[in-house]
Amino acid sequence: MDQNHLSEEEFLKQYNVGDYERPSVTVDMLFFTIFNKEYEDIRKLPEKELQLLLIKRNGHPYKDSWALPGGFVNIDESIDDAVYRELKEETNVEDVYFEQLYTFGDVDRDPRTRVISSSYLALTNRENINAKAGDDASDVAWFTIKKTDIEMNEEDHKKTYYFNIYSQEKGIDIIYKIIEKTTYDQYVPNKQYEFIPVSEEKIAFDHIKIINYGLDRLKNKIEYTPIAFNFLPEYFTLTELQKVYELILGKELLKANFRRKIKQVVVKTEETTHEVGHRPSSLYTFNKNYQTLF
Amino acid sequence: MDQNHLSEEEFLKQYNVGDYERPSVTVDMLFFTIFNKEYEDIRKLPEKELQLLLIKRNGHPYKDSWALPGGFVNIDESIDDAVYRELKEETNVEDVYFEQLYTFGDVDRDPRTRVISSSYLALTNRENINAKAGDDASDVAWFTIKKTDIEMNEEDHKKTYYFNIYSQEKGIDIIYKIIEKTTYDQYVPNKQYEFIPVSEEKIAFDHIKIINYGLDRLKNKIEYTPIAFNFLPEYFTLTELQKVYELILGKELLKANFRRKIKQVVVKTEETTHEVGHRPSSLYTFNKNYQTLF
DNA sequence: ATAATAGTGTCTGTCAGACAATATCGT
């Protein structure tokens, strides 16, 4: 019995949700894949690119800007279910690794109304994906993501780099300049985003911030979890795996050291690559019984 | 102009939020401090305990159970602002480190209505805090948190431990048994919570899950960020700092090694402890110009 | 002297970074 002499059952029966204003809750998805860019010289291995799925907005606000796919969380589905549903709706894939990133809840994120958005990271290899434009989108495209360091000041705890989001196929090039500063009183770096106008194309809402947040997570997690394997097919070469790591970490690795490191995480198969114009490579699989990663 | 021939300004003017059902959004706060438990023998150093603030629920549901402090996110405030406001309301502190943990959004979290909750970690040292019971609470208390390993099976990727939440002062003892399993197809361990009834007292909602999530984050982050310093006053001894680390990590550390490790992160002052019944210790401060942590 | 804590030196094994050397395929 509570102070109104109601049992829990009675209380829930008479409970009224109330009609004060509630924010809308949405999910935004960072759907990353790795794209193999083939060379004309078949003896050379394809170059890998980190790509992100963006949709072109059909209506206001941010009309004609590129936004993360996503949508509202329905009243009768969990946040994870909403992500699952949206992934299936927009890309027709079901079996994709995803994880929650961060929930963005600033008041002025969306000029229409108050929107709180949980961002999610989704990773897969490029096969079987057919992204299609939904109601709210006039176009869908995979964008290559690249960061280029401009300046690194160790003493100052300051880091400046270009953030390049482009689609060669569509002829779109979007550039932001990002300045990261770690101040004395907080160890979470402060990030400042500046749009560099090279064309009319832009990233909608605060999505550039979310994209960068996702890249940071990816970079951290690849060091101590096996997320990298989500980007690759079941069988892959060690050079392919290494290139995934190099792409996410943004630096080159030494082959011998990399192989020593991931030895316990992969299993060698009898199969090799064929007709590649050079020494064939053994194919490996992910070792599901790895103890610790690295 | 969009498909209805409206400019962005016109669009926003006529935009209607719509009246479909929206979930409620709340924040739940994990407010951790470290408590110094003094010994009668003044020559012995106080033992440190990790403590968490919980409130006793006044009404249904989970009446008389212990819950995390928190509340609704208002329509005109950011999630962080809501946390800031709640922290001030419930504990009257303003200058506290906090960070977002995870947003829990299962459909059946709260029997009253659909509630999506962002959990936050808040850390401070115990001074100047006066928690008070709010409207929805009949009591507030600091609970000591302890984990005791029962079983660790390396091959099986299985870990079992007791999760003990108690207040000696109030004579309350709450125990859960947690089983963590890492299965082949996912590297995020699956956690199973079992309430061990030693008394009538319980943890409300899914808050035991949130508490455990926060402890995991704390354990991870203490290794590569200076969060530990939030638990200590401005000046502290290295033994105190080490005990904070031991508490969070759940294992003893070797003094010489610990000191070598944190050398660059602290600054030695001229001051020492006084009248402690043994050799006095130098007092140290956090070095704000640390380059990397460990 | 003893209890209790503070503070330092050093041995050892592990591991990451760097680099070198050898192997195998197609043209």
Add this chain to the structure above:
DNA sequence: ACGATATTGTCTGACAGACACTATTAT
């Protein structure tokens, strides 16, 4: 033979874990 990639061996320095030893205070 050459171009391209595959695969393995090993030297070195940094660093974490373990342990031992010395120092200083109050009772």
